[in-house]
Amino acid sequence: MSGPTPFGTGGSDPRVGTTLADRYRIDALIGEGGMGRVYAAEHVLMRKRLAIKVLHRELTTMAEVVARFEREAMAAANIEHPNVAAATDFGKLADGAVFLVLEYVQGKSLRDEVAAGPIAPERALHIARQIAAGLGSAHALDIVHRDLKPENVMLVEKGGDPDFVKVLDFGIAKVPIGDMPHPSDTPAHTPITKAGMVFGTPEYMAPEQALGQTVDGRADLYALGVILYEMLSGSRPFSSQSQVGILGQQLSKLPPKISERSPGIIVPPAVEAVAMRLLQREADGRYQSAAEVVDVINRLLAPIPGRGIYRFTLPEGSPSQPPPSEEVLALREAITVNTAPKRVDPTPVPRPGSRPDLDAPVDTAPGPALDERLAALRAKLPPALQNAAKNVPSRVLFGGAAALVLLLLIVLVAALSGGEPEAEPTAATAGSPATSAGAATTPAKEGPFARPDELTEAKAGGNKAYEALLEKYPKDPNIAVEMARDLAAKKNYPGAVAAVGRALSIDSSFQNNAHVASLVFQTAQVKASSDAAFALLEGAMGSRGADIAYDLVTTPNVRPWVQSRAETFLQAPSFDKVATPGLRATIKLRYSAGCDEKRALLGEVKKSSDERALFELVPLQDKTGCGARKKDDCYPCLRTSNELDDAIAAVRTRKR
Incomplete structure (x- = not known):
């Protein structure tokens, strides 16, 4: 394409500065292709910016080319969707030229964005969802684009969204001519293309399209799969110097995993699965409609309300991890023993040399075997921790909250070192006293928080760089969060949760x-890190931990063992201590039994609950589901007043 001709000057193009059809002033040439030129124009009466595509004059004598141009006019004019560039007029000029008036789209080409490198998953999904929505509007009219590619997708600024999609160029669309008004003398039932003719760009064509077979909207979905794959990885799934070569790969190979095609690029499995489904060789194996694609992406991009945790971050499976170390197993046992109900003698007698303030609460914990294991564990702790805790009994050191902290520290040391905890103190032993030598070599503190460029350098340098930065800025939690995100991206989930701690x-x-919440949400679902993640979720995460536990229970596709563990917490007294009043009311409603009990809670829900309560309230409106034939009302007491409807209305109008 050529660059724009300066406004108001003719340059080498005689149309610039003229008025077409007595109403369109041509201001500048903005592009040129094989079929014609595109101009920036303005409707002289309505003062509206438009784009006008004028067919090359020498092509106006070719019936097939003119018919294709008319087809674009019909397709664009009949598709009414915000993500499709609309056509508003079509006509012929006195000199025989044919023109098409289109919505003026000013923004960035998706091709340029892809050329700059891989696009973040959430942004790629956002763009793909809009493309699918626009395609769905076309497919509803039996219009198939057939040349969907990044060059035909523009990203514009609209409504605060810098990536608002406009799908362009329906020039080779498959249009049901007989069902639409036709702007020229083309007979209504004359097919524009012959069977077996192949149109499109090879790299983005579905196999059936490349073979010249009849296509439907699922061919466009294949092209969308190529675009999504390319946005995520920076590369197309197949490439060759010839159309035959690409087709051969499509028919003989599965699309390569993104990690194989673009080593070093990490894409959440749930997101990659969408691209792979779209790229299925057989049309029947793909999503069957654009609406289905939109629905899938909506579910992936749906944030857990108020916390910015995207569904697509759900791990698809626990990564291969070594079994827990002996130290971690001993700590887990210590936590279990010391958080169990205690049998405390009402008149304890202090033992000689004991410390009643520390020793008495756990004096009745069973087992010399456990004492021996905890003693062995103490011996394996880093020297700095051993020195700091030399006067603390093992049962106390490894009990309750102290054990949880130690668990996080040991997991982090093991994760970063790849084996036993280091003999010397590392940054993982936060709060351990520094030696005099260490203090002498500590860099001077330049400020309380790391600069963005320092965080960027640490990311490139890995864990050791993060440790050095944490030593320099010990009061900056952002460093530990970035470290956790990097560890999670490398599937080192135990290390990630320890860094979060x-x-x-x-x-x-x-x-x-939001990053902390998302990491806890993820790592709670991976067996290797679940214990430590739930320790944070039920402790240091406070009310946010209660929120995440509820989301683990209610989010689709979370594994049953995770949901069961989260449900246990939701019904525990410790949950009531940290949850917000609104969530407490929702949980009471969820686990209440019988109509009268639920009705008694409606006032509390109405007063304090947020939108999460709708998951519990709306099903109560169903008047069937009970009785031998499941046709009886399960909650008849709720039909005698408007309390249920009032509660639902109140919750819907309340913002969390």
Whole structure:
């Protein structure tokens, strides 16, 4: 394409500066292709910016080309959707030229965005969802684009969204001519293309399209799959110097995994699965409609309300991890023993040399075997921790909250070192006293928080760089959060959750950090990190932990063992201590039994619950589901007043 001709000057194009059809002033040439030129124009009466495509004059004598141009006019004029560039007029000029008036789209080409490198998953899904929505509007009219590619997708700024999609160029669309008004003398039932003719761009064509077979909207979905794959990885799934070569790969190979095609690019499995489904060789194996694609992406992009945790971050499976170390197993047992109900003698007698304030609460914990294991564990702790805790009994050191902190520290050390905890203190042993030598070599503190460029350098340098930065800025929790995100991206989930724990130990308010919440949500679902993640979820995460537990229970596709563990917490007294009043009311309603009990809770729900209560309230409106034939009303007491409807209305109008 050529660049724009300066406004108001003719340059080498005689149409610039003229008025077409007595109403369109041509201001500048903005592009040129094989079929014609595109101009920026303005409707002289309505003062509206438009784009006008004028067919090359030498092509106006070719019936097939003119028919294709008319087809674009019909397709664009009949598709009414915000993600499709609309056509508003079509006609012929006195000199025989044919023109098409289109919505003026000013923005960035998706091709340029893809050329700059891989696009973040949430952004790629956002763009793909809009493309699918626009295609769905076309497919509803039996219009198939047939040349969908990044060049035909523009990203414009609209309504605060910098990536608002406009699908362009329906020039080779398959249009049901007989069902639409036709703008020229083309007979209504004359097919524009012959059977077996192949149109489109090879890299984006579905196999059936490349073979010249009859296509439907699922061919466009294949092209969307190529675009999504390319946005995520920076490369197309198949490439060759010839159309035959690409087709051969499509028919003989499965699309390569993104990690194989673009080593180093990490894409959430749930997102990659969407692209792979779209790229199925057989049309029947793909999503069967654009609406289905939109629905799938909507579910993936649906944030857990108020916390910015995307559904697509759900791990598809627990990564291969080594079994827990002996130290971690001993700690788990210590936590279990010391958080169990205690049998405390009402008149304990202090033992000689004991410390009643520390020793008495756990004096009745069973088992010399456990004492021996905890003693062995103490011997394996880093020297700094051993020195700091030399006067603390093992049962106390490894009990309750102290054990949870130690668990996080040991997991982090093991994750970063790849084996036993280091003999010397590392940054993982937060709060351990520094030796005099270490203090002498500690860099001077330049400020309380790391600069963005320092975080970028640490990301490139890995864990050791993060540790050095944490030593320099010990009060900056953002460093630990970035470290956790990197570890999670590398599927080192135990290390990630330990780094999250460290961030929370620096600043407890980071329980409200979206990245922290997302990491806890993810790592709670991976067996290797679940124990430590739930320890944070039920402790240091406070009310946010209660929110995440509820989301683990109610989010689709979360594994049953995770949901069961989260449900246990939701019904525990410790949950009531940290949950917000609104969530407490929702949980009471969820686990209440019988109509009268639920009715008694409606007032509390109406007063304090947020939109999450709708998951519990709306099903109560169903008047069937009970009785031998499941046709009886399960909650007849709710039909005698408007309390249920009032509660639903109140919740819907309340913002969390």
